[in-house]
Amino acid sequence: MIWNETIECMSREQLRDLQSQRLRKMADYVYHNTPFYRKKFQEMGLEPGDIRDIDDIVKLPFTNKLDLRDNYPFGLTAVPMSQIVRIHASSGTTGKPVVVLYTRKDLAMWTEAISRAFTAYGATKNDIFQVSYGYGLFTGGLGAHDGATNIGASVIPMSSGNTQKQITLMHDFGTSVLCCTPSYAMFLAETLKDCEWPRDEFKLRIGAFGAEPWTEEMRHKLETSLGIKAYDIYGLSEISGPGVGYECECQNGTHLNEDYFYPEILNPETGEPMPEGQLGELTFTHLTKEGMPLLRYRTHDLTALHYEKCACGRTLVRMDRILGRCDDMLIIRGVNVFPSQIESVILSLPEYEPHFLLTVDRKDNTDTSELQVEVKEEYYTDEMSTMVGLQKKLEAELRSVIGLGFKVRLVEPRAIERSTGKAKRVIDKRKL
Template sequence: MIWNESIECMDRDSLRKIQGIRLKKIVEHVYHNTPFYRKKMQEMDITPDDINSIDDIVKLPFTTKYDLRDNYPFGLCAVPMSQIVRIHASSGTTGKPTVVGYTRKDLASWTECLSRAFTAFGAGSKDVFQISYGYGLFTGGLGAHAGAENIGASVIPMSSGNTEKQITLMHDFGSTMLCCTPSYALYLADVIRDSGFPREEFKLKAGAFGAEPWTENMRREIEEKLGIKAFDIYGLSEIAGPGVGYECECQHGTHLNEDHYFPEIVDPQTLQPVLPGHTGELVFTHLTKEGMPLLRYRTKDLTALHYDRCDCGRTLVRMDRILGRSDDMLIIRGVNVFPTQIESVILELPEFEPHYLLTVDRKNNTDTMELKVEVREGCYSDQINKMLTLKKKLTGRLQSVLGLGVDVKLVEPRSIERSVGKAKRVIDNRKL
């Protein structure tokens, strides 16, 4: 099924004309309403008059996560705060969140994109959605909620966690669509197996899984364990949230809603465009956003784009699975974690050496983090109570900064291997 055939199946030339018109309008909007972009464009000797088609996008400046951090919290807003009706945020590299503001029109556009996604997954007004993404500042829960309601489906706003109740209500309410991270879907499958409820009594038919990288092998495992069709949904809070892209029934790539979020692929070193089908860094420009539009935002995600018509009939560009990131960010249970965040916590506390090793793994279908950190000489002790107090102090601070639990192992001074080159601080044993 197709939600908006006029856009999703539009011929490429007509789509590019619309993208060009919208790009010029958004450039004029930020030039006159966002001092950050006006200054950047003036430094590059660019005015809105220089933007006349979508091909002119290469003239515009790039935006990075650091620009959002430096303009925290609302420096990149292009409308008065009286027009911002929703604020979401995600974790940043310094502990300060990356903040995004939405107007009513922005929320409507985002909801439209999610409606396209859920329709592509085969969902409709007769479905019951169990939204098991987190609600709150994270975009997943409220984003998926609005999209499901917009197609007329029934919505169970479960949020994440409370797994036993998740299973009971999934069974009793007859949930047909599941929205959560892929790792949580596998955990739910294991709990269902142990719950005593026969799997055939569940009505699940499909799931929208995103917020963390996952593989085809993981897809097959989810589909087998839950007896459903598993679809990938792509998004990032800086651009909108889930629904920036979505798979169709063909599952030959992720269609991007390029009438709202224009994608480019550039070489992460030279920042020059790469040819279609070649891998590089994914860059997005807002074409319709009012509240906080971004020009050429560098996502750090590595992928490739394909412009041929999909067998489903959609002409929207298709994106390959994300191969990795051009920086060192980790995604743990849907949460962005930077090693620099962990390092900054360790350096805050005088009892610890700045030597640590973070091991990320996946156990029982859930991401885990083990942190070995050296205790300074004079602070290391054979007394268990003293070490437990120290461990609790570090664990609590990490939980506060990351929003995730970390298994802390305190080790003796000079017990972690040193390196003469770049120190290897992170070992990721997940097969992503």
């Protein structure tokens, strides 16, 4: 199903014309309404009139998270505060949070983007959504809530946590669509196994999972465990929140709402554009936002873009799964490692649960790494030889796929602390 066929299936030529028109307006808008960007333009010798079409986007300045923190809280606002109707902020663990501001028009645009996503998943006004993203300053809860309401569905504003109650209401209210992080969905799946009701008494059929990178192996695990179709929803607070991108029924990449958020793929080191299909850093420019528009915001997410028409009929660009973030990449003994790679290896083997914790340290000027991994209940035993065999098997697979030797420590099921939000997968003591 398609929510907005006019936009989602627009020809690439028409879409380019629309993007060019909106970029010209945006360049003029930020120059006259955001002192931060006016100063940037002047330092570069750039005038709004220099932006004639979408190809001129490369002339515009970059924006990064430090710029947002340096202008905390409202220094990047482009309208009077009397026009701001919503304030969200990131859940960063260090320093000042990243603040994002919305006008009424911005909220309507965001709601439209998420409505496209939920419709692509097959959700309708007949569904009951259980929104188990956190409500509050985090964009996930209210963003998903507004999108589900907009398509006419019923919404349970559950928020995260209180897992037993989540299961009870999922059963009693007939939840058909679950919105949460994939790691929390995995926790819910574990809890469901032990609950008093059989699986066929639940009506769950769709999962909208995002807010953290996850793998195809995790998708398969969730679909098998919950009996659902699991879809990725992509977003980031600085750009809009969930709904910046979404999968369709083909699940062959994430469609980006590029009529609102123009994507580029850049070389993370040089900032130069990368060819189509090449891995690089994802960057977004707002084309319509009023409250706090950003130019060429560097997300640090690593992915690639593909522009050929999708089998679903949509022409919106498709993004590969996020490999990780530039700043999440670990360099251990000279090898680049992403947590998603580790998850993929673990889930490719039948003996292990998709829960792990990697601790990296440095002793005597040498990097050390210990990987705790849960063993499935049916494979966990007190027989030392069996457990050593499982340990060696996983160590060998990790070395083969990633090219690095990890010290694996196998633990019993549910030994690793669960999260109701974004999972904590890595402790890097070298940075502490």
